[in-house]
Amino acid sequence: MLADEQEAETGPEENSLGKGIMSMQYRKSNIFGIRVVLALVIILAMASFALVGCGDDEVATDETEGTTVEDTSAGTESTDGASAEAPENVPDEPLKIGLLVARSGVTAPVGEAAHRAVEWWAERVNADGGILGRQVELLVEEESNPQDTVDRMRKLVLEDEVSAVLGLISTGVSLATAPIAEELETPLLMWDGTTQDGVEETMPDPAYTFRSTDNETEAIAAAVLTAKYFPDTKRIVGIANDYSYGHDTWNTYQAVLSKYMPDVEFVDALFPELGATEFASHITAIQQSGADLLFNSFWSGDAPVFMKQAAAVNLFDDMNAVFTTAGGVHTSLEQDFVPEGMLLGYNTFYFDMPEKSDLLEEFLADYQEAYGDYPMYEANNAYFTAVAYKAAVEAAYEEAGEWPSNEQVAEALVGIEVESLSGMMHYDDSKRMQGDFFQGITVHSEDYSFATIDPVEQLSTTDIMKPTADTDLLQWIDESFPKEGLVE
Amino acid sequence: MGDVVSILMSGLFSAAILFLVAAGLQLVFGVMKIFNLAVGSFYALGAFFGATLVNWAVGEGLPQPLFFFGLLIAGILLGVIGPVIERLLRPIYDRDEAFQLLLTFAIVLMLEDITMMIWGSQPRSTGSLYLVYGTVNLLGATVPVYNLFVIAAAGTIAVGIGLLLSRTAFGRVLRAAADKREMVQSLGVNTRRLYVIVFSLGVVLSTIGGALVIPVTATMSEMGVELIVEAFAVVVIGGLGSMRGALVGALVVGYVTTLSINYYPPIEMLVIYLVVIVVLVIKPRGLFGGETA
Numbered sequence: 001m002l003a004d005e006q007e008a009e010t011g012p013e014e015n016s017l018g019k020g021i022m023s024m025q026y027r028k029s030n031i032f033g034i035r036v037v038l039a040l041v042i043i044l045a046m047a048s049f050a051l052v053g054c055g056d057d058e059v060a061t062d063e064t065e066g067t068t069v070e071d072t073s074a075g076t077e078s079t080d081g082a083s084a085e086a087p088e089n090v091p092d093e094p095l096k097i098g099l100l101v102a103r104s105g106v107t108a109p110v111g112e113a114a115h116r117a118v119e120w121w122a123e124r125v126n127a128d129g130g131i132l133g134r135q136v137e138l139l140v141e142e143e144s145n146p147q148d149t150v151d152r153m154r155k156l157v158l159e160d161e162v163s164a165v166l167g168l169i170s171t172g173v174s175l176a177t178a179p180i181a182e183e184l185e186t187p188l189l190m191w192d193g194t195t196q197d198g199v200e201e202t203m204p205d206p207a208y209t210f211r212s213t214d215n216e217t218e219a220i221a222a223a224v225l226t227a228k229y230f231p232d233t234k235r236i237v238g239i240a241n242d243y244s245y246g247h248d249t250w251n252t253y254q255a256v257l258s259k260y261m262p263d264v265e266f267v268d269a270l271f272p273e274l275g276a277t278e279f280a281s282h283i284t285a286i287q288q289s290g291a292d293l294l295f296n297s298f299w300s301g302d303a304p305v306f307m308k309q310a311a312a313v314n315l316f317d318d319m320n321a322v323f324t325t326a327g328g329v330h331t332s333l334e335q336d337f338v339p340e341g342m343l344l345g346y347n348t349f350y351f352d353m354p355e356k357s358d359l360l361e362e363f364l365a366d367y368q369e370a371y372g373d374y375p376m377y378e379a380n381n382a383y384f385t386a387v388a389y390k391a392a393v394e395a396a397y398e399e400a401g402e403w404p405s406n407e408q409v410a411e412a413l414v415g416i417e418v419e420s421l422s423g424m425m426h427y428d429d430s431k432r433m434q435g436d437f438f439q440g441i442t443v444h445s446e447d448y449s450f451a452t453i454d455p456v457e458q459l460s461t462t463d464i465m466k467p468t469a470d471t472d473l474l475q476w477i478d479e480s481f482p483k484e485g486l487v488e
Numbered sequence: 489m490g491d492v493v494s495i496l497m498s499g500l501f502s503a504a505i506l507f508l509v510a511a512g513l514q515l516v517f518g519v520m521k522i523f524n525l526a527v528g529s530f531y532a533l534g535a536f537f538g539a540t541l542v543n544w545a546v547g548e549g550l551p552q553p554l555f556f557f558g559l560l561i562a563g564i565l566l567g568v569i570g571p572v573i574e575r576l577l578r579p580i581y582d583r584d585e586a587f588q589l590l591l592t593f594a595i596v597l598m599l600e601d602i603t604m605m606i607w608g609s610q611p612r613s614t615g616s617l618y619l620v621y622g623t624v625n626l627l628g629a630t631v632p633v634y635n636l637f638v639i640a641a642a643g644t645i646a647v648g649i650g651l652l653l654s655r656t657a658f659g660r661v662l663r664a665a666a667d668k669r670e671m672v673q674s675l676g677v678n679t680r681r682l683y684v685i686v687f688s689l690g691v692v693l694s695t696i697g698g699a700l701v702i703p704v705t706a707t708m709s710e711m712g713v714e715l716i717v718e719a720f721a722v723v724v725i726g727g728l729g730s731m732r733g734a735l736v737g738a739l740v741v742g743y744v745t746t747l748s749i750n751y752y753p754p755i756e757m758l759v760i761y762l763v764v765i766v767v768l769v770i771k772p773r774g775l776f777g778g779e780t781a
């Protein structure tokens with residue numbers, strides 16, 4: 001091509017590097033020498049990479065994220081009155097716990113909150129002497145798509161030899177990893193994920209898989225509270241993300257509310273895809289629906305975006321709203337575009353609950369200092385899985401007299417009750433998380449720039465979650481609701 | 489009446505943003521014959537950087553109503569990455585389209601991670617600045633004034649590009665280079681510099697699109713990748729390389745989406761691609777395909 005003016009100016013002769021190369025070509029006797037030198041350099045490079053590679057593995061196990069190995073002989077005294085000596089029949093090596101943490105996509109902020117809570121737990125446990133004297137070591141892998149996450153879980157269990165795996169936010173991924181936990185006989189304690197569908201197929205009778213609360217629970221709570229706070233509603237329109245969670249929450253909400261307010265009319269809902277950020281058309285459609293209440297189960301960054309766009313056209317001037325799960329992104333719900341008087345749900349954890357335990361006060365203070373933020377519900381779910389695991393190990397040890405097997409720990413986990421950040425929580429007989437759900441009416445407090453709730457309603461999963469994993473949800477709703485006395 | 493106007497305005501807003509990004513695509517394809525998938529990433533970068541710059545400026549005392557200009561400046565400032573990326577793409581100008589798609593897609597993935605490294609995983613937004621200009625009542629519909637600003641800005645840019653291409657010497661060279669590159673080179677035009685300028689212009693169009701959209705929304709992971717899918721539909725419908733095609737394609741996609749959401753939401757995504765298929769069957773080169781402006 002004629003175009004290249006710049007390259008046409010310098011030819012090989014005028015370039016000093018070129019001169020060197022050209023002259024090298026004429027020294028045939030040295031070519032052999034150069035090849036040997038090159039070969040030696042390459043071999044040395046490969047050898048050093050190999051050595052560094054091996055060394056890195058050893059370094060890696062000592063310096064995994066969060067908690068490093070600490071010297072247990074430093075004389076840390078446990079503060080709970082137990083013996084300061086190491087318990088008998090307990091291995092010396094650190095106790096490795098694997099974490100599957102979502103790092104990218106819409107679940108990343110949720111995964112981050114959960115990860116921070118488990119790190120906080122591990123630091124405190126280790127400062128207190130560890131679990132039965134064994135220091136906790138967290139090995140973190142990323143939760144991404146089902147395929148890769150399954151591979152990483154195998155690596156954690158088979159190569160890294162973790163004793164348990166905590167983590168998982170996404171429904172699809174958790175369904176894929178559950179069979180692996182059963183196959184590898186390693187306790188898997190999920191932070192989130194799992195709606196109704198697919199559970200019976202992938203986890204017919206789990207021994208090692210412990211799930212989070214049923215995802216529809218917040219829709220049930222929202223329906224109960226809708227009957228309390230918006231009893232004059234005539235027509236409801238819904239908007240939810242276009243995947244299992246969105247559809248399940250909308251269907252569940254309708255089923256429960258119909259038991260309390262049989263005359264309410266439900267308009268066909270809108271299902272934008274998860275991650276959509278443009279709702280102008282949806283908002284127009286909602287305005288045209290003639291509804292006087294909006295149901296919304298967004299739980300990620302799309303919630304404040306929707307609210308902002310809705311506020312711009314004064315959608316809520318003529319309409320009440322129920323946001324079942326937007327409390328998950330509560331610090332982005334600015335008062336400028338989130339009106340007072342909406343029902344807002346925070347899943348299993350509301351950061352400003354009226355009576356805070358000492359544990360919660362400490363967590364809030366440390367979280368604020370470290371991250372300048374207020375935690376959301378996944379921090380609570382994750383903390384629960386960690387603290388429940390520790391309690392189960394200790395309980396199983398008491399019974400066995402020695403370090404318990406995974407099977408013994410899994411058995412001890414069933415029915416275990418521990419103090420989490422939000423209060424007491426436990427695992428029921430069907431290995432599901434049980435605790436309280438927090439929802440309330442939005443207010444503009446002077447203490448925060450974002451909306452908060454007052455009053456704070458607290459509903460227990462024993463009332464609003466179906467009693468066993470294999471109960472049919474809609475049938476149970478039909479038979480059990482309306483429930484008297486759930487809320488004043 | 490209010491409902492019709494509402495639909496009209498929301499479709500127009502979607503079309504405005506789509507046009508900006510598609511225009512960036514068309515400009516680069518028309519002149520350099522590269523289908524630059526990375527416009528999606530530039531759009532995302534514009535959104536992130538726009539939010540950061542505006543939040544910082546307002547924090548430092550910029551009067552809130554001026555934030556709109558802050559966004560435009562953010563988009564223009566990002567043009568500096570244009571020469572950098574163009575240099576990366578230079579080896580593949582004359583290669584097979586497959587290489588171009590691969591390399592530009594690789595850039596998309598890299599920029600995705602770089603963006604996450606710089607800005608983290610939390611969604612970023614400009615908070616409630618969106619509402620600063622208030623709303624206006626247009627024949628019964630409540631329309632945020634900000635949306636009107638964006639539509640006006642996109643329209644101005646569209647007119648500006650049109651004038652640039654048809655009335656300026658530079659535009660003439662651009663159109664000639666799109667038509668016959670070798671001839672332009674043999675006439676002594678420094679096509680290397682031309683490509684850098686065109687590419688950077690394409691980048692700026694996309695970054696401005698991203699910056700302008702951020703007050704309405706928030707940065708979401710993979711927002712760049714999602715936009716590529718829509719932008720692709722726009723340029724296929726409008727015809728590759730045609731600015732007019734970008735405008736018409738954006739309007740078609742914007743309105744088809746808006747209408748389907750209002751009347752039959754389940755087919756929202758499907759309907760865009762139905763239109764793409766129909767256009768490809770009737771006019772394989774797109775509505776204005778084959779033109780260079």
